[in-house]
Amino acid sequence: MTDKTANLANLDKEGLSLKSVSLWQITWRRLFKRKSALLGLGILIVLVFIALTAQWISPYDPYQVLIGIEDVDMRQAPCIHLLGCPKDQPQHIMGIDGNVRDQFSRLLYGTRLSLMVGLTTVSFAIIIGTILGALSGYFGGWVDNTIMRVMDVLLAFPSLLLAIAIVTVLGPGLINALLAIGIVSIPAYARVVRSSVLSVREMDYVSATRALGGNNFDILFKRIMPNALTPLIVQGTLGIATAILDAAALSFLGLGAQPPTPEWGQMLSAERNQVFTAPHLVFYPGFAIMTTVLAFNLLGDGLRDALDPRLAHTSK
Amino acid sequence: MKRQILVILSLVIISSMALSACAGGGAAGREYKEEKFEGLSLDAGGCDYGGFFKSIEATDEKTVVFTLCKSDPAFLSKVAFSPFAVYPKEWIKWSAGEESRTSAGLEKPIGTGPYMVSEWKRGESITFTKNPDYWGEAPLAADTLVFRWSTESAARLLELQAGTVDGFDNVGPDDFATIEGDSDLQLAIRPALNVFYIGMTNTYAPFDDVKVRQAIAMGIDRQRIVDTFYPEGSEVASHFTPCAIPNGCVGEDWYEFDPEAARSLLAEAGYPEGFETSLYYRDVVRGYLPQVSNVAQDIQAQLKDNLNIDAEIVVMESGAFIEASASGQLNGFHLLGWGADYPHITNFLDYHFGKDTQQFGAIDASIYQPIIDGGQIADNDEAAPIYEKANNAIRELVPMLPIAHGGSAVAYRAEVENPQASPLTSEVFAFSKPGDRDVFVWMQNAEPISMFCADETDGESLRACEQVMQGLYSYEVNGTAVEPALATNCEPNDDLTVWTCTLRDSVKFHDGTGLDADDVVMSFTMGLDASSEYHKGNTNLWEYYDYLWGMMNKPAE
Numbered sequence: 001m002t003d004k005t006a007n008l009a010n011l012d013k014e015g016l017s018l019k020s021v022s023l024w025q026i027t028w029r030r031l032f033k034r035k036s037a038l039l040g041l042g043i044l045i046v047l048v049f050i051a052l053t054a055q056w057i058s059p060y061d062p063y064q065v066l067i068g069i070e071d072v073d074m075r076q077a078p079c080i081h082l083l084g085c086p087k088d089q090p091q092h093i094m095g096i097d098g099n100v101r102d103q104f105s106r107l108l109y110g111t112r113l114s115l116m117v118g119l120t121t122v123s124f125a126i127i128i129g130t131i132l133g134a135l136s137g138y139f140g141g142w143v144d145n146t147i148m149r150v151m152d153v154l155l156a157f158p159s160l161l162l163a164i165a166i167v168t169v170l171g172p173g174l175i176n177a178l179l180a181i182g183i184v185s186i187p188a189y190a191r192v193v194r195s196s197v198l199s200v201r202e203m204d205y206v207s208a209t210r211a212l213g214g215n216n217f218d219i220l221f222k223r224i225m226p227n228a229l230t231p232l233i234v235q236g237t238l239g240i241a242t243a244i245l246d247a248a249a250l251s252f253l254g255l256g257a258q259p260p261t262p263e264w265g266q267m268l269s270a271e272r273n274q275v276f277t278a279p280h281l282v283f284y285p286g287f288a289i290m291t292t293v294l295a296f297n298l299l300g301d302g303l304r305d306a307l308d309p310r311l312a313h314t315s316k
Numbered sequence: 317m318k319r320q321i322l323v324i325l326s327l328v329i330i331s332s333m334a335l336s337a338c339a340g341g342g343a344a345g346r347e348y349k350e351e352k353f354e355g356l357s358l359d360a361g362g363c364d365y366g367g368f369f370k371s372i373e374a375t376d377e378k379t380v381v382f383t384l385c386k387s388d389p390a391f392l393s394k395v396a397f398s399p400f401a402v403y404p405k406e407w408i409k410w411s412a413g414e415e416s417r418t419s420a421g422l423e424k425p426i427g428t429g430p431y432m433v434s435e436w437k438r439g440e441s442i443t444f445t446k447n448p449d450y451w452g453e454a455p456l457a458a459d460t461l462v463f464r465w466s467t468e469s470a471a472r473l474l475e476l477q478a479g480t481v482d483g484f485d486n487v488g489p490d491d492f493a494t495i496e497g498d499s500d501l502q503l504a505i506r507p508a509l510n511v512f513y514i515g516m517t518n519t520y521a522p523f524d525d526v527k528v529r530q531a532i533a534m535g536i537d538r539q540r541i542v543d544t545f546y547p548e549g550s551e552v553a554s555h556f557t558p559c560a561i562p563n564g565c566v567g568e569d570w571y572e573f574d575p576e577a578a579r580s581l582l583a584e585a586g587y588p589e590g591f592e593t594s595l596y597y598r599d600v601v602r603g604y605l606p607q608v609s610n611v612a613q614d615i616q617a618q619l620k621d622n623l624n625i626d627a628e629i630v631v632m633e634s635g636a637f638i639e640a641s642a643s644g645q646l647n648g649f650h651l652l653g654w655g656a657d658y659p660h661i662t663n664f665l666d667y668h669f670g671k672d673t674q675q676f677g678a679i680d681a682s683i684y685q686p687i688i689d690g691g692q693i694a695d696n697d698e699a700a701p702i703y704e705k706a707n708n709a710i711r712e713l714v715p716m717l718p719i720a721h722g723g724s725a726v727a728y729r730a731e732v733e734n735p736q737a738s739p740l741t742s743e744v745f746a747f748s749k750p751g752d753r754d755v756f757v758w759m760q761n762a763e764p765i766s767m768f769c770a771d772e773t774d775g776e777s778l779r780a781c782e783q784v785m786q787g788l789y790s791y792e793v794n795g796t797a798v799e800p801a802l803a804t805n806c807e808p809n810d811d812l813t814v815w816t817c818t819l820r821d822s823v824k825f826h827d828g829t830g831l832d833a834d835d836v837v838m839s840f841t842m843g844l845d846a847s848s849e850y851h852k853g854n855t856n857l858w859e860y861y862d863y864l865w866g867m868m869n870k871p872a873e
Contacts, residue, residue: 063617065614065617065621067540067544068540074544074545074610098607098609098610099610099613099614099617100544172630172631254599254631258628258629258630258631259609259612259613259616259629260613260616260617260629270609270610276470277490
């Protein structure tokens, strides 16, 4: 008996790592088979590229007011030389915004902000949510009850409404908006982690580790967590999309990024009354938000299918 | 079967008769007779109540004496304002309901104007017919005047192009060129009687240093803001008060835009690298600030570029913003403006730069003293040198930067004679003619709330009332100067505290009763005396009576 457990314990590390490698390989393979997921991934790579190189690829400074510098009018329609715009006019692919700035450059810089918003809020929510969910699922009892009831309370509010309430208390601003969206999305992650921890902790190898005298911390974070992560990855990818949407909504309401920050929601909100007179100022930011959210959603859906253990078994 | 139909038919007929009897009750069922002159008076019982009038007396049939608690050179400008129009005393008594005016009282006021209300189809239009007994001259007036409304400026323009309306208010900024390019249409630019300014509170560093404020005054390219964000008819503010107001722009013009000088002045004050502050505003569109967020961002960009001042934009809720700015609690710049209540310089300067104003911190005596002195003089020419001092002191000490007077425009069909664009938005259509047609159709932004304008503040309501109602004085067509209307003359005493008004002879109200001094006293009693049984309105706030004169016998709170 002792021999067996010792063997198991020895095997454990190798076996686990072997298994995880194969899981990721399978995941990648399955992901590449799904065209929609690939499309999402493709868009995302482009967006990341834009975000990283915004300062080199954007033709203008996003804050630069062009009055007196170029002969352009406020809210001027796009001028693209390739499409027949006279060469003597300065080229503005997406036109000029209400403050006589280059809309295209602002949109490119907005990519950086939106991705940052998505990643930071979701990372924040995942870190806090994971810790809470793991503690809750692992210890059970009153810890579980307390944490999950608090999460239930948070879930009882419509998320955007709660975010608005938090921002109202903290004061408008991008950082506060990030914090608000982060807090609002914690319960989703806490629940996901708790449920997978609940199922994983009953597995034999966990009992074995416990029998070997591993302490709670090791068991939870070294044995259970790595195997409870898959649903979190899916949830996180889809969560980025929601976070970007929420941040855009908050900025649209004037609670998120403050002018002149080139944030898509804020750009949309600033020109919303000009839908008919200057449609390009509303169309492009809206389209950018849509594309980004779509990319994350496609990728998230793809990941979910790829990581689904049931589908994984059938493919073997 | 036949019998049932007959019963239903007769019921329908009876109920429709009953309905029409009720609806017609306003005009047909008016049950009052002309009352004799009794010499009414309204006495506040001293001046301790804090208001403006000590007493208003009808001393004889054609004479009203206003005794004031403090002298006021703007008395006539205020009296000419449409909420202070004169109603017949019989009608006032008749239409005062239990809680508010009766529906006829709210929809069909009785006045002395060139038009009278014939029908108000709620949600659709108001029809006015010409007053056959009008006392004055209105040779151009069409037989019928119709008011319509639409919130979208594009929709209003479409109607004008189609010829279904003769004129409309508030041309959209993008439509100016369209109208000017259309030979069937004409544009009347409304002079701007407002001001948009950047306020600074001098109790907070670094705004406590006059050099900093002067540097900012030179460091903002105001022409660029007006050119880019304001509609045609707007102008860069040379002074706080618009030039259309007498004595508004006496004294030196505002600083020239000079970023070099501004930077060196800022360095001299100890901020060669600029500083960090906030830029507060409310996201509310007004005539003086048609594009709020864009203007704020441009000012922010200019502060950064010209003076290296980093101003963080803080958008506040409107009520909170007004409260914080008025009590001088904003530690950065604040963007605000002012539209004229009545066209007199006291309405601009006294409110903003009076001794007790906190909005800009402490007001220096060199500014508030001339304002106090000027408030004692009725004659504009005599007051000019005093207001020149006040304006120059404001320029010197820069409590704020006046940026722009925002214009707007009215569009008409080309055949309309004497197209009007009143700076006070009080166009009187009896003085315009719609070509050779006999119906003048006017389209504005919104439906009037009620036509009992003694208790309304909304400009769309006031304009409708102005077709029907008149006060002792009125504003000249397309201007701000006052001219006698129901009074032939109002004479002040030497210290401007007693005004004796003589009424015009043989003026008849729409209901056939004659105008006498009782009607004037009764109208003011209705508005001013909160304890009067006739003090019944629509909202019952009586804002302009309270704000411009002060309410008497207010119920204890």
